Amino acid sequence: MNPPPVNLAQGVCHWDPPPAALRQMESGLREPANHKYGPALGLPALREALVAKLEEENGLDMTGQEVMVTSGGNQAFAMVALALLDPGDRVLLARPFYCAHQCAVQLAGGTLVECDWDTSTLLPDMEQLRREVQRGVKMVVITTPGNPSGAVCPRETLEEIARLCGENNAWLVVDEAYEHFLHDGERHFSPCGNSLGCPDNVIHLFTMSKSFGLAGWRVGYAVYPSWASKEMVKVQDTLPTHACTGSQKIALAALEGGVDWVKSKVSSLSRCRSAMWAAVKDMGGVMGKGSFYFLVPVPVEEDRAVDVLARRWGVLTTPGRAFGAPGHIRVSYGSLPEEQCLPAIRSLAEGLRELSNETSETQAERG
Amino acid sequence: MNPPPVNLAQGVCHWDPPPAALRQMESGLREPANHKYGPALGLPALREALVAKLEEENGLDMTGQEVMVTSGGNQAFAMVALALLDPGDRVLLARPFYCAHQCAVQLAGGTLVECDWDTSTLLPDMEQLRREVQRGVKMVVITTPGNPSGAVCPRETLEEIARLCGENNAWLVVDEAYEHFLHDGERHFSPCGNSLGCPDNVIHLFTMSKSFGLAGWRVGYAVYPSWASKEMVKVQDTLPTHACTGSQKIALAALEGGVDWVKSKVSSLSRCRSAMWAAVKDMGGVMGKGSFYFLVPVPVEEDRAVDVLARRWGVLTTPGRAFGAPGHIRVSYGSLPEEQCLPAIRSLAEGLRELSNETSETQAERG
Structure with a gap:
């Protein structure tokens, strides 16, 4: 298992x-x-x-x-x-x-x-x-x-x-x-x-x-x-x-x-944020400057993307339809400490690459 | 004051x-x-x-x-x-x-x-x-x-x-x-x-x-x-x-x-319950066998009753209209420990008596 x-x-x-x-x-x-x-x-x-x-x-x-x-x-x-x-x-x-x-x-x-x-x-x-x-x-x-x-x-x-x-x-x-x-x-x-x-x-x-x-x-x-x-x-x-x-x-x-404690916690997210952006930027999203999410366009129906990422790559993400954003998934870089977040981001990156390649191959076959 | x-x-x-x-x-x-x-x-x-x-x-x-x-x-x-x-x-x-x-x-x-x-x-x-x-x-x-x-x-x-x-x-x-x-x-x-x-x-x-x-x-x-x-x-x-x-x-x-603790607390209410019933029973209510309230008919408009009882007799009660019961007030005998509740009940009794007497006098004058 x-x-x-x-x-x-x-x-x-x-x-x-x-x-x-x-x-x-x-x-x-x-x-x-x-x-x-x-x-x-x-x-x-x-x-x-x-x-x-x-x-x-x-x-x-x-x-x-x-x-x-x-x-x-x-x-x-x-x-x-x-x-x-x-x-x-x-x-x-x-x-x-x-x-x-x-x-x-x-x-x-x-x-x-x-x-x-x-x-x-x-x-x-x-x-x-x-x-x-x-x-x-x-x-x-x-x-x-x-x-x-x-x-x-x-x-x-x-x-x-x-x-x-x-x-x-x-x-x-x-x-x-x-x-x-x-x-x-x-x-x-x-x-x-x-x-x-x-x-x-x-x-x-x-x-x-x-x-x-x-x-x-x-x-x-x-x-x-x-x-x-x-x-x-x-x-x-x-x-x-x-x-x-x-x-x-x-x-x-x-x-x-006081709020300084919060600010130091938020700045501790910066490495995960950079790694997450590196993992998702090729999908064509936008690097917002707030919260701890990216909304990532996916090349397949988003429920399938979420499913493949969970089953094959071991990472949970949220389908965009819930946010009025079909064709996207939401990923969070704030919910895990760095030592767990960074490896998960690497798996996510591989999973997204696989989804993209699959799609290009399917398109090539159809084309 | x-x-x-x-x-x-x-x-x-x-x-x-x-x-x-x-x-x-x-x-x-x-x-x-x-x-x-x-x-x-x-x-x-x-x-x-x-x-x-x-x-x-x-x-x-x-x-x-x-x-x-x-x-x-x-x-x-x-x-x-x-x-x-x-x-x-x-x-x-x-x-x-x-x-x-x-x-x-x-x-x-x-x-x-x-x-x-x-x-x-x-x-x-x-x-x-x-x-x-x-x-x-x-x-x-x-x-x-x-x-x-x-x-x-x-x-x-x-x-x-x-x-x-x-x-x-x-x-x-x-x-x-x-x-x-x-x-x-x-x-x-x-x-x-x-x-x-x-x-x-x-x-x-x-x-x-x-x-x-x-x-x-x-x-x-x-x-x-x-x-x-x-x-x-x-x-x-x-x-x-x-x-x-x-x-x-x-x-x-x-x-x-366990629930035995609760039961002992509830039975500790019995003296306040009896005293409260003695204080309100002449108004013509019903002595229910549950919770810690009585719904008491009052001889004047209930907002006035609540007001008189609070200002003149120092006890807070709830007007019945909120419960779909105009012409009544709700009194609680559970919200105070006995040593505070019993004196408050005595004040309530006097207040209710005064309200009743006032009304009989007014009626007598009118009659």
């Missing part, structure tokens, strides 16, 4: 949480208050720390804005969709999109409007986006840095989308789960951060799962205009009631430890 | 989690696997322990049934509603109903069908229930022991409702959050437990929040036919992704500690 395939598929970082969070797990969870229900919005101390982080790090003006702690990033988006969408509302997702956004829009009864990507950047085709927003959508969803694209949406583009949404009475939801995952000197920009004149229609989503290695603890957060809070709280109360209190304490400890 | 009002409103028990759960919090949460994503269905070890509990304690035949761990009981019901309801589906809630059920039905786009209660038992008016189910509903929701009623639905009634739902192609969802909260020798019955011929359309919801004092940790579970699992998992993945892994480990430790 072959060894189980190595995971280049999952959207999770390989590292453990920072030391302060681990200490909190050991000594800070037995307080009686942790066992009782907490506020739907989250623990006041964590929310204060988040406001400070959002102002300092993201440059957001938090006046008139509310931050709610959620049970992870998916639940944050589901809450927003369920609170703000009415059945039949059109929601624009820019392909390649994050699959859980699509599911949540469907749960909320929204109608999906897909927007193509610019193949040279993997960013939204702005002409199409503009046209669709002007035709009327209730919400535009952008994930930056991108999952599965790895692309970072530039400040000007985000500002243009925010303005466009404002003018057309649409929400802009920006999923910033990968805000810290930046490479080659790239910087993250939270729309409306440090800028003026932006309308009050932008929602920001974040998570502690990736940067701080806290995926299993389920803590994310959403930032939205305070006037939307009543609806958000109602939905939150109906879903998880509130995020696990122990998890929130751990998240607070992690935040207090 | 008056001291802050004492809480006879909240649906939470006053006790801390069992010793085994507290030990787990101290020493069992730092394993690396706890920090990564876990399975949407929940940890295999916890699910196995739950299957054993459901078979032994609830008498359920788990063949062909699936158990999923959720982020608490509300999220379990929201998942079920979002997975199984289509917009416009009629959902019968028996008044007095648990308010979060109503919210989740609305989120899922369902249409609420209310069923009145039998005033002598606080149980559903079976004639009306039968009529509505036969007219066509997609789902019937029963909470037993009742929140806010405190009433325990007898085995025959539950079996009749299950059969009726089966014959009319409707789901029966039974919220058993208060399964361990039984008084005066009452026993809990999970529909289809130890019985034959029941159709495959019953869903059971449970929580670790009440019995095991783990509200802040957000762990519940849902039992449903395995063939519905694909839809359930999709929704779970879109909401919290999975319940917090650390919380699941704590829940497992609590379960392994």
Whole structure:
């Protein structure tokens, strides 16, 4: 029997949480208050720390804005969709999109409007986006840095989308789960951060799962205009009631430890990132400067590519159809420590070469 | 300034989690696997322990049934509603109903069908229930022991409702959050437990929040036919992704500690229960044998009653309208330890007496 395939598929970082969070797990969870229900919005101390982080790090003006702690990033988006969408509302997702956004829009009864990507950047085709927003959508969803694209949406583009949404009475939801995952000197920009004149229609989503290695603890957060809070709280109360209190304490400890720890972890990905790019670049993708994914075109139907790579080459990857990107697979270079990741990338490279050769041979035979 | 009002409103028990759960919090949460994503269905070890509990304690035949761990009981019901309801589906809630059920039905786009209660038992008016189910509903929701009623639905009634739902192609969802909260020798019955011929359309919801004092940790579970699992998992993945892994480990430790601990805690409520009943019985309610609530008729508009009781008598109670029970308030005798609960009950009694006297005087003046 072959060894189980190595995971280049999952959207999770390989590292453990920072030391302060681990200490909190050991000594800070037995307080009686942790066992009782907490506020739907989250623990006041964590929310204060988040406001400070959002102002300092993201440059957001938090006046008139509310931050709610959620049970992870998916639940944050589901809450927003369920609170703000009415059945039949059109929601624009820019392909390649994050699959859980699509599911949540469907749960909320929204109608999906897909927007193509610019193949040279993997960013939204702005002409199409503009046209669709002007035709009327209730919400535009952008994930930056991108999952599965790895692309970072530039400040000007985000500002243009925010303005466009404002003018057309649409929400802009920006999923910033990968805000810290930046490479080659790239910087993250939270729309409306440090800028003026932006309308009050932008929602920001974040998570502690990736940067701080806290995926299993389920803590994310959403930032939205305070006037939307009543609806958000109602939905939150109906879903998880509130995020696990122990998890929130751990998240607070992690935040207090500071973002430099995260930055050093992210820069430790650089060798895997270079090796992964070397392995996939001949397939014709785009080397985005964010997150820890590449979206790789494959020369065969993507389910077959995923299957061959898993069975014959022992590496798990994700079929692109889930992201609105048929003909592609998503590969992750963040989910394994270097000593496991580099050999897996070598297998992936060989597997992709084989798939390409097969295809050229078949084409030659047919030709 | 008056001291802050004492809480006879909240649906939470006053006790801390069992010793085994507290030990787990101290020493069992730092394993690396706890920090990564876990399975949407929940940890295999916890699910196995739950299957054993459901078979032994609830008498359920788990063949062909699936158990999923959720982020608490509300999220379990929201998942079920979002997975199984289509917009416009009629959902019968028996008044007095648990308010979060109503919210989740609305989120899922369902249409609420209310069923009145039998005033002598606080149980559903079976004639009306039968009529509505036969007219066509997609789902019937029963909470037993009742929140806010405190009433325990007898085995025959539950079996009749299950059969009726089966014959009319409707789901029966039974919220058993208060399964361990039984008084005066009452026993809990999970529909289809130890019985034959029941159709495959019953869903059971449970929580670790009440019995095991783990509200802040957000762990519940849902039992449903395995063939519905694909839809359930999709929704779970879109909401919290999975319940917090650390919380699941704590829940497992609590379960392994056994149910006798819970039973001793529940029987420790008996003095508060008697005192509470003595305080409210003249208002004309029904002394249910389950949970830790009484639903109390009040002689004035219930928001005013709640307001007077809080401001003048220092006790918080819950207005009945939230439960489809206008003209009532819900009082809890489980949320405070005896030494705080008994004095609060005395204040409540005086407050209720004052409200009654006021009303009689007003009526006398008018009359």
